[in-house]
Amino acid sequence: MTRRRYELTEKEWEIIAPLLPNKPRGVPRVDDRRVINGILWRFRTGSPWADVPERYGPSTTCYNRFVRWRKAGVWDRIFADISKAFDGDIIMIDSSCVRVHQHGATAKKGGLDDGCMGRSRGGLTTKIHAVVDAECRPIALELTAGQAHDSQMALPMLSAMREGTIVLGDKAYDTNALRIAVSEKKAWANIPAKSNRKASFAFSGWVYRQRNLVERFFSKLKQFRGIATRYDKNPLNFLAAVKIVASRIWIKAL
Known part of the structure; x- marks a missing residue:
């Protein structure tokens, strides 16, 4: 066959x-x-x-x-084991919303946020958060409701950050907590400052251009229609599916 x-x-x-x-x-x-x-x-x-x-x-x-x-925990172990070989010199963090199909949109009595579903500009959505390395390979993956702020998952997802790492993120990640955490790891947060910031920070626009790699990762991930649109009611099942596809992206990169 x-x-x-x-x-x-x-x-x-x-x-x-x-x-x-x-x-x-x-x-x-x-x-x-x-x-x-x-x-x-x-x-x-x-x-x-x-x-x-x-x-x-x-x-x-x-x-x-x-x-x-x-x-x-099989899918978690596969993803964790394969992603151990990531390039730690530069890592970048971002998120992407996916629409929740009506087959998966069965919110519990607790509200729309249950099951990592929430209202955003795209309607009922789930947000996929990702950290990738300089080779466009995923290191960490998590879910939140679609309207959750990007910085909400930043600190736990950057636990793999190493000394000397350059961390790239857009203005949504410009928070004092994140900058302090990165500094304590002796790493560098190359994140543009928000317009209302009074303090200034070292920033390289040339290095920041590499952040498009995380967007390319989401593009690869969403080639799978069952990821680009969420059909699964259980968020743990959906996250497992994301990790399966991410693991395959890793293997192809190897």
Whole structure:
């Protein structure tokens, strides 16, 4: 059977296979590579789980394994293990909103913010926060409701920052807390100051131009229709999907 362009290549499978659970219980399970290709198909197309083609095994198997491995932290471990090799000289942080489809827009009684969904200029949206390195490879990923301020997730997401790192961000990240945290790490926040700032900070416009790499990462991420639009009700499932696609972006970069 001819490999579809969204399916794992031999090299990709060689990297992912050792990171998967290898102690199945009970009856033999459907081949892991086959199931992961089915999961990728679902998020690549944005189709319902029930429409996953039979060539990837039962659609319920694809969904159940995706959720079971998410609960077991498998997708988190794969992303964390692959991204350890990031280039720490320059890192950049940004966010991007995705529209929540009506299939995923089932807010709880607590309000629209439940489940990382909220009102913004695009309607009901979820915001994906990302930190990437100088090779356009993701280091950290998180979700918030769409109307959340960009700086809200900055400090926890920059925990991987190393001494001497240059941190790039737009004016939304110009906060005293972030600048202090970066300084304490002996790093440099190359962030343009807001217009109402009285203090001045060292800033290089030439270095700042490299921030387009994080925007390129979001462009690659949103080539998957199931990421560009959120269909998942559970934010943990959606974040797991983002990490799966991000892990693949990493492997392709390697």
